[in-house]
Amino acid sequence: MKLWGTLFPGTIQSGPLTSRVRRSSLAALLLCAAAMCFAVIPVRAAEPTGGHVLQGKLLFVKGSGPVVETASKEYSLAGRYHYILQTLEDKRLRNDEVRLKGEFVADGKFRVDDLYTIHHGDLYRIRYFCETCNIAALGPGHCVCCQKPTELQEIPLNKNDKKILITR
Numbered sequence: 001m002k003l004w005g006t007l008f009p010g011t012i013q014s015g016p017l018t019s020r021v022r023r024s025s026l027a028a029l030l031l032c033a034a035a036m037c038f039a040v041i042p043v044r045a046a047e048p049t050g051g052h053v054l055q056g057k058l059l060f061v062k063g064s065g066p067v068v069e070t071a072s073k074e075y076s077l078a079g080r081y082h083y084i085l086q087t088l089e090d091k092r093l094r095n096d097e098v099r100l101k102g103e104f105v106a107d108g109k110f111r112v113d114d115l116y117t118i119h120h121g122d123l124y125r126i127r128y129f130c131e132t133c134n135i136a137a138l139g140p141g142h143c144v145c146c147q148k149p150t151e152l153q154e155i156p157l158n159k160n161d162k163k164i165l166i167t168r
Helices: 004-008 014-039 082-088
Strands: 052-061 066-069 075-078 096-106 110-119 121-130 136-138 150-157
Touching: 014 150, 052 075, 052 110, 066 082, 075 082
Parallel strands: 075 110
Antiparallel strands: 052 066, 052 096, 066 075, 096 110, 110 121, 121 136, 121 150
């Protein structure tokens, strides 16, 4: 019982009731420590569950930024993350058919969570890749290693699809 006095100095250390309280307190402390060790901690924030889908042509309007032109209307776009906005502003994607998943926000813009290109009715995800260093990036720019410009690659969303990557 010397351990109890070391952990909690100034406590009463005699009597059968006190030892029972000490044992149950120590058991509760160990149980809490074990629970914290096995707690599931999310790696990233929860993804949005609801949302809308817009499909149309990706355009860039000077002064207002990226917009998607659907069959009925043009919508101004914003990105949930900075790299999504950079991708929407990429000149290589202008006038491409895209499918955007996201939600409408208070300022009237459509905030994009996921972005796909469409070719011949098939969906493609976008990544930026450095052939020299074999490094993939989420947004356009230069390789973090060699500082050469990354190339835009469109990868079929269907995992069983054996089509060649579209690179630009």
